[in-house]
Amino acid sequence: MSTFVLPLGDGALTPELAGDKAATLSRLLRAGFRVPKGFVVTTDAYEHFVHANRLNLVIDAIWARIDPNNMATFEAAANQIRALFAQTKVPPEISSPIRYAYNDRISLEETVVVRSSAYVQGYADKSFAGQHEAHLNVIGEQAIVDAVVRCWSSLWSTRAIAYRIQHGIQPSQVSMGVIVQLMIPARMSGGLFTINPVTGDPHQMIINSVWGLSTMLMDGQGTPDTFVADSESGQIIEEKIANKTIQVVLDEGRLRDAYVDLAERIKPSLSELHVAAIVALGRQLVKAFGAPQDVEWAILNSRLYILQARPITANTGFLALEAPGDDAWPPTAEKDPHPYDLWTLADAGERWPEPVTPLTWSTWAPVQQRNMEATFASLKADYLSGIQWIKRIYGRIYFNEGALAYVLHEGYGVPASTFADGVGSLPDVANRFQNWRWVTLIQRSPLILRQVRDWDDQIKRFERDFPQIDRWVAEFMENDLSAESDQSLWSQARGIWLERLETYTGYHTSATSSAMQTYGEMEDHLDNWVGDPSLIQSLVTGLSGVIQSEILADLWSLTFLVKRHKLETLFLTTEPHSLMQALTERPDAAPVLDGVRRFLTRHGHRSSVDAEWIYPRWIEDPSFVFEQICNYLRSGAAFNPHEAERRQQQERVDATNRLESQINPLQRISFHRLLGQLHKLVRIRDNGLHYLSKLLLPQRRVFATLASRWVARGWLTDPDDFYFLTVRDIEAILSEGDDAVRRSDLPRLVESRRNAWHYWLDRPDSPTAVNAEGRPVALIGSVSAGQLLDGVAASGGRAVGRARVILSLKDAHKLEAGDILVTRAIDPSWTPLFSLIDGIVLETGGQLSQSAIVAREYGLPAVISVYGATRRVPDGQVVTVDGVAGKVYWK
Template sequence: MVFTTEIKTTQDSLELIGGKGRSLARMACAGFAVPSGFLVTADAYRSYVSINELQTQILELAKAELRDGYPVFDSSSAAIKDLILSTAMGPAIAEEIRLAYADLNQDDLSVAVRSSANAEDLPGFSFAGQQETFLNVRGADAVIEAVRNCWASLWTAQALSYRHQNGIPQDSVVMAVVVQVMVPSEVSGILFTSNPATGERGELIINASFGLGEAVVGGQVTPDTFVVNRNDLTDIEITLGPKDHQIVYDGDQGVKLQEVRDKDREVSSLTDTQLQELCETALKVESLYEDVPQDIEWAFCDGQLHLLQSRPITNLPAQPIELEWVPSPPARFVSRRQIVENMPDPICPLFEELYLTRGLESPRPESLMVGGGPMFVTVNGFAYQRFDWPQIIAEAERREREKEDPREIAEGDIEVAEFKAFEDQIKQSKQASAKVAIPDLQPFKESLNELDRAAFNEWYLDNESESLDALITMPESNNPTYIAFNHTTQNDRQVKSWYEDSQPRLKAVANKWRAVDVASASDETLLEGVVDMGIEEGHYWSGGSSHTFGVAKSTDDQLQCFLREVLPKHNFISGQFLTGIESKTMQSNLDLFEIANLVRADKDLTYTVLVVPSQFLMQALRDHHKGSKVVSALEKYLKTYGHQGYSMDFLEPTQMEDPSALFASLKGMVRDKDYHPENQSKKTAAIRQQKMKEIGELLNGLEYWQFRFRLWLAYKYNFIREEVAFMFGYTWSILRPMAFELGRRLVEIGTFKQADDVFFMTSDQLEQAISERSHNRSMPELGELAAELREYREACKQHHPPGTLPALASEIDAVSFKETQIKNDEDSNVMRGFPVSSGSVTAKASVVLGPAEFDKMTPGSILVSPLTTPAWTQLFANAVGLVTDVGSILAHGSIVAREYGIPAVLGVGNGTIRIKHGQTITIDGDAGTVMILEESDS
């Protein structure tokens, strides 16, 4: 067994020389200036562990302990380090290291000793900074001791935790060690061959400072930053850092941090010549690694450039692109509202075709938009609803003419006439609705308790008039919110239609395709199922559910409008009064709480749930000898709620497929022993009672009973919002397996590169691919197209879509009335949004962009997210407040925040951009404000 090898080795197995060693060997063999030295192979570590019988002891020690309910590895790491450092290396390995060190041909030569694990410096796992490096090591004994310390650093708390979170088995890792002649650099640093922050492939980013590079790598100094155009290496942007410290030799052993002379701090650390050489060399290194963007450590000593390391840049964003936010004709005015509030990211082409275009349009025989075309469109992949109604187009054109010449407003123009007709329609509709709503007074009175009913009857008799009934049921207001769903006759008819038509129709489609055996179904059947379910889900919304949803939204809006108009200075919001309503969303939380109680009852299960990462928890529970009841409960839960996704787009997985985000919420419930849903009920009841008391002291007579009527109407129908939303994506857990099976077959034939390429096609393209497959032919150009569209989508995801396009459309009342985002000043620390749930709170922000980040949600923090869907509900158990980019009074987050009794401000537009994870913010759910108080400490 060979324990050492030269750096310029062709034996570049990851399992032999580790990630760092393999990279250095490859560069050295390619002729780059890599400092000379040798590699202590991973076989040396294996032999050391085997001879001393350490592996079993190490793995037994390498277990997490719980601290405040979170897994930590500090004690494990310390125990393993003590074990390794107290165990002799063994003469054979030590002797080989001595000989290799002696071959460097200089007594007590200063060397760098660096860790090189088999799971580091890889495209998916960098392990940056988690294992040890020892600098200015002199003498064979010191080198041997440094090697042992490198072995011990395989088990640092950071490395243990990183492997644990990423599912890398602790028994699979080994450590090689790099020993290189020290480069006493005058200047050193890091170079990225692409911008790691923005993803820009056309930029080289260099951080440089004086002394050894560890000061830059370890963040101990603010270096100079150079941004270089990779195309010609001449377009340079330089930002000089203070460079107040540098790392230098500390005598014969080790290094120290010392101050940089004042005069050196003000000059560039790199000359133009050095910068040019560094950039040219970096591009050659990237070419060596097949043009994969690289993170390169380098140093200059006596005018010569040395390469100390190169590894792939991890988590590199997509190449940024410039986007124009202009709707494509015939669309003119669009807004991110209605059903698209549930689509936070750019949608995939297949979803756009089936759901957005064909499904949502299927119930309409002809377009309702001026200029024709669908009501829902995309701009740069993001879904929008069109606002090209005749009255809005008319008002926009009138405003345009008024700007050009205020004296030439064409009063006789047909567009203006249409707009005035719309205003008249509001008045007429309100008058008609007032008459229809009069019969609602009787069930309203019956809903009152005996005391309130007596008070109402007494007041009514004292004020009886011909118009009194109409005044109670329809307040004087010009707000258009009162013209729709304002009486029980219409509302009950709409709700009944949903129960008897919309819901059963979607369930029937689901049952039809659930019966299909995916594995044996023909390609044509698979595609037919995908198309049918995609269209039917769209039909579910536009064929009736949107109006049923509108019943809840309109009655809530009417209550909100009344409060704002009658008591404008008191910050009352409808959400203060609409709490305690049973819903499927809250039931899902209760069901999850019951599972948490099962876990809490057993300390072994509690340990497993809190320690095992969410993405691996289901299997860990299946393997646990006490886990059967919990697994059964989880399976039952997922059978009921598993169809719910984190986005309406069927490109994204459902909870059934990926319950890891659900488990992040389960962990929170298990961790917080004081959490109980009853506490929420008591809290919301107290808020409701207090607000009812306050408003009772402010209103009397007609206004008080108008309020009570609007509250009764809103409360009566509030539940249906969650009933409708519960069915969103009902068929996706059936559709996605069919789509993936079709995609798998097209990968097999050579058309696709990966199965989910299917989502980046249109149905016509899939039909063509199926036809070619039936003749044993592939269409690889479709796979290439899918890759391009996937990359484009990732680039678009880096942009924040405006709430309304064009922005000036927000000046039109009929548009702003329906907006779900407020435009905020990007330089102000105060943002405005829609106040939807009462109260004020100051706390740290947990910025969670999607289900992959659910683990970032910390107890007692304010959840800041693009939006929330039912699949986000469990996060609320740990939240003390809510802020979203998109949403308004009846968005999902509004409803759930009310039930949890936490303040919420929705629709701030750019909250996830402005607010950083860990920042302290204050939200006021009555005033609709969010204030950033301090910088992030994360």
Template sequence: MSASPLILPFSDIGAEALPLAGGKAVNLGVLTRAGFPVPPGVCLTTRAYRAATEGAGLGDVLDALATTPAGDVTALNELAARARALVLAAPVPPEVAEAVRHGVRGPGGPSGPVAVRSSATAEDLPHASFAGQQDTYLNVVGEEAVLDAVRRCWASLWTDRAVAYRAANGVDHRSVLLAVVIQEMVSSEVAGVMFTANPVTGRRHEAVIDASPGLGEAVVSGSVNPDHFVVDVATGRITGRRPGDKLLAVRPLPGGGVEHVGLGDGTGSACVTDDQVRALAALGGRVEEHYGSPQDTEWAIDADGALWLTQSRPITTLFPVPESAAARAEGGPRIYFSFSVAQGVYAPLTPMGVSAFRLISSSISALAGNPVADVTAGAPQLTEAAGRLFLDVTGVMRGRAGRAVVPRLLDVMEARSAVVLRGLFDDPRFGVTRRSVLPALRRVLRIARRFRVPSNVVRAVLNPGATRGRVERLRSRLRAELAPLPESATPLERLDRVERTLSARTVPLLPHVVPGPIAGFAMLGLAARLLGGRARPGELTTVLRGLPHNVTTEMDLALWRLAGRIRRDADAAALLLTVPATDLARRFHDGTLPRTVQRELREFLAVYGVRAVAEIDLGVPRWSEDPTHVLGVLANYLRLDDLSQAPDEVFARGAAEAAVMIRTLAARAGGLRGPLVRFALGRARALAGLRELPKFLVVTVLAAMRAELAAVGAELASRGVLDSPGDVFFLTIGEVRALLSAPPADPAGSLALVAERRAQADRERLRRHLPRVVLSDGTEPEAVATAEPVDGALTGTPASAGTVTGTARVVLDPVGAHLEPGEILVCPSTDPGWTPLFLTAGGLVMEMGGANSHGAVVAREYGIPAVVGVAHATEHVVTGLRITVDGTSGTVTTT
């Protein structure tokens, strides 16, 4: 500690000084050393904070904070208050006080009044800004006043908001220290903030500037309506302006401190000139170029017209811009569609999960007649950003065929994405360049002929039972093919099998399965056309209630029946209701659960253990490996007391309602149309349930390949190249092959790479906002058009008819989620791992999806009202709120 300085001038602070100077001081030092106009100042380092607080008695508070959940706000606030009191009561060590006095009056330091600003070591970081979490004191005059402000800055490391922010972001309170910036005040005539990328739309190189008279505190604190400008950084063109009333200014007082001065309505004139706005944007562009990433800056203009930078930090809320190989080859603006979001997976995929999809995409590309040179690199249209998969759909959207087909498919799968893509039709950057539909039609017909899809669709309509039999035989053959390699197989042989299976075997399975659901939904469409306007809203979806032959529904009902058998064993039921699911999972693997639970759960997992939450990620443990979620769901089922609302009863009632609706609609059609409507709807019920099977087959393949890779991981761990077998999923196929082919002399590199990727994944799991569609300039088209709800009403896509009023339960992760029977599930999206929760839900509200998305299909089959594609539902609805879900009109309202 003694080797560390107490005081550093900005000119001596570089990027490596974060542990000593904190984020704010580091950025001011970097800007100063790069020649940007920064008011001079010094940094009182974290060594001073350590010296002042080491005897303050914070240990007990830190111990308590380490065990306090992030959601326990009351406890966090109480502990924060104790910490603040302890820090404020601690005396400033004499050597620290002398260092402050010397820094204030010494060379290189500020002259005149200063700003005393907190600079935490967890602050202004690339993944979390921590903006405004600690305190700043302006226009501080005199050494003793500076010392008092320093002490209060130290204490502000323990404000309620700072403690809560660290807890929410998973930052260890013990790891955070505080430095203090002491910086010369700029007596500004006008000041404000500037983002070098648009923080709302995501558009890069578009500066957004807020300006108001006086000190920048008025703008930063949000106490004034500033002038607002949007500037194209490249050209300096001001593309948007909105004058603010600027009714308030913060001004320095002669003896220290500040005052709030009322001003007249300033809407009629801007407080900065256009030339100053352009100069600010140009300065912001240089700052961004220096850092290599968009920046959130604070600035001031003094009485002489000089422009000063008083802060710069990364804009942490921007989603990183994807870049595909197709974009690198072709150039120009691009449209990226989020495959992850469309699949209901909000968490980042593991690197091996991304690698698996690159292999699968190579197979799709080859099937379409465009083989790729390197199958591990994947199709040029597939890319990844922030651990999420994106598809470059620019080429598709520039073709007439793509524009006609893709949005219509998304209408029933992910409706809001369809709206966003249609909104780009008039953008001249993405105009149609391929007007003929013939090339696309020829490709589709070639694939259809190769796999005899048209004839199989006809066969499915004529004999649904035979189609289901063929599909079941395919499933049996697949299970046999996926049997694990013998123990004698080498790691390279296992890796070869994974690469071969994913790149050549998986995708060709699907054309053998899709004719059934194609036929089913074609029959539903035929019935709709025959009925014309005779079918009322919600009636056709009623036909799909209690739909048979759906592998996901069958799984959920099998789990419900398992709960019923456990219910009859009082001791076993009591165990599941009282023991945490994690402990039960451990007992299952030890073979020490009650016989009923042990045997029945093993049989269930033998069929459905390939599934998982976020199951499209090969790197995610399957239920057969970790049945914690399944055991938690079983406990939820055991809490259902009203057996008239039991899922199998509800499912049976739904099937009966569907049969009645078929007869009603057929009678309403009348004449020759009646029998045709009855036939078409009957075939829809017989075949549409197969919709879930293609994904189940893919997931089955992924689970088998995961097992092979786990064996490879075990071998690499035994060699010391990895810490544990599971680390293999934080590498790519190519990286694993390199480790197997030429083992490194020093394994530190692979160990460090895995550790960094695990840490990055942990950070990414905290990201709440994921764009459905993002452009190559960072623009999120949906953000431009999204409107806030009016009077609590939210709108989306009707997914399952009916109306229900109940208590909302917002669930962001289904693992360990507790849903009381009848509660309305509000969630970002779903995959089959979520659907056991549907069995006790009274209704469903989902941010993603369309009328034929996975969650919508299962909700209809269970007969629960559902609205999907509701923007920001998990933000506007809170747990415990009474809401009404109208699955016929697509609205969600508070009651």
């Protein structure tokens, strides 16, 4: 008996014979679950088709020519192989059983869906979701045969080849089954996670739902209703109802987009009974499979169907995580938690995208706490003294956004949504305290006006002092520190330089607050005037005088200076850490050396993470700068930042002119006043970060000097050991010397803290939000079925490219031209990479963050504040970044 075609549900349909998807559906059918009827074209049929036509030999030859470092060769191989499949006739010993099964198991008149069901030997734990094709609305025998061939050939799509190259999977390890099922013209459909995939909470299920077929949702094109439900009772804990304007329907044998009736657009697509039924189905599936499941479902005529199910891996271990070694070094006493506390990475994650060292934490925690206390001191509210604003959780710095929302609402009467997009707040924050408290707002109006005036004064002082900060830092960097005592150096770092940092951090907070207020005001006007607040992105792009935007342009100019003086060979054959010395030894390199020194004078206070003390600044170690020049030399430096700047400036001018033509004269007066103010504030906010980072350079120099001295004395083994001491440790050693060193057992202490730091550093992710009890929070709207992620639209345009998940700058070499950069957060040190990429996806940041500003300057589509992006976007997956809608999706 032929095993080329078997009924769906047949006991012989193992993963090896049917592929994982078909084997799972067959198991569900045999267990009594409602699955649409159908049949399976087995992997035996695929193997027979390939070997009978000797395609395997051609595939092996094409595979051998693929260059793992050249994406273009992946695409060329995919096109060649898929063309072979399309040109090869299916033999009758396969096509005849397909025709018979269609007539026998379904009907010649019925519409079917034809889905790929891949099998990869040795990778039973992989789902390969989204890599292979599915064809909907297929009718007729020959159409089904053709769809089967297209599913077979999708085993050799560009993204499938890229994935297998990356994971070392050979052609001989892969095969393809194909499922042919009756298509369900669903009234409602969507996805189910039987365990909360964000927190790993087994007591919660997440349901996404849309009207009609879930096609748009699974392709990342639609926004679903989202329900968080209790796993036992099925009761809804939380819901977010989307505005569902379009649905996909099956109409007389064809798929089409149809408008959703007005009455149903903001109506929940599922009733409480529906939710309870889907949750009950989820419980049954977990019991049947013994593991959490990701389920695609559909409802038709009150019948609930399973269209697909696959196991999911949840983050079940966050609560149980405990770092080895010494992981407890609080700089100040912890305050009691409050119900409104919600700790997030939305703002802090941009400054500190990695776990922090003890010296960094013990320096910054008091600074940030005092800064926030000073910001709201004029409220004179008793509850303010009990708020803890900054906390270290899972090795990282978290900010208390829940408290910020509470203070703004309680103290000023404004809802959290007024600041949410500006700082990249998560949905749970923006949805808190949504109402305006008008009585409170009116009562606080005199205070608010005084604060706004204070902000203006501080902003003016900050901008006025920019040149003074340059002079202070330049003078200090020219000083000979060798004759100064340890105590003197430490007193300078912790005295004058820390005081300056705190003062200007407060000024920068005022600039940020004012910029957010003005940004929100402009969005409201644009919405009222022309109904499109997203126009603001084009109105603030291409601004002159943004220092961070100079980094890429200056590096680009240095690259051409290297070419002009014919030093490409020197750069490409010398190790980056040796290039500075090599340049000083070459008389003909003097112009390039001068250019490098000018660059470092302007930007040398930057590092891979500016606010983390352990990382050397570029002026200490310019290796990263030289690496980027070498990258530009290898790639040909085709990207011209000066041209990009001109394009963005023209976009801003065009957007301004278009808007002026659409509004009346009075509106134009208000528009120009507000636009000028917004440009100034955006520029000061971003340049203010440049100067705050510059104020860190003298402190870093003091720390590096003390570290070297303490190694020479035998107190420390390595200079980096210094950064695993807290401020309190260092002050004890400065006070008592050798006695404190012996008593503390510094080598053991440092090693213990290093172990804890590396434990957190090696973890690829951490919760984006943690509640007052220390539990990770599942944020409504953060979990979507299919391949769709929502975030904050930061820089307009749309880009399609290969996603490259980069967790730190040390992995930047993996980026290639045209890639989409997916990472947690970026600061100015990442700017040199912008010449390679076509788009940006970030887990943190807001519309006024550094990353958003610079992305707009270079015209790179960007979506930021995308919850869990580095974990949820598959590395190597071709994705679309929609910088206008704030969405990231893939098929």
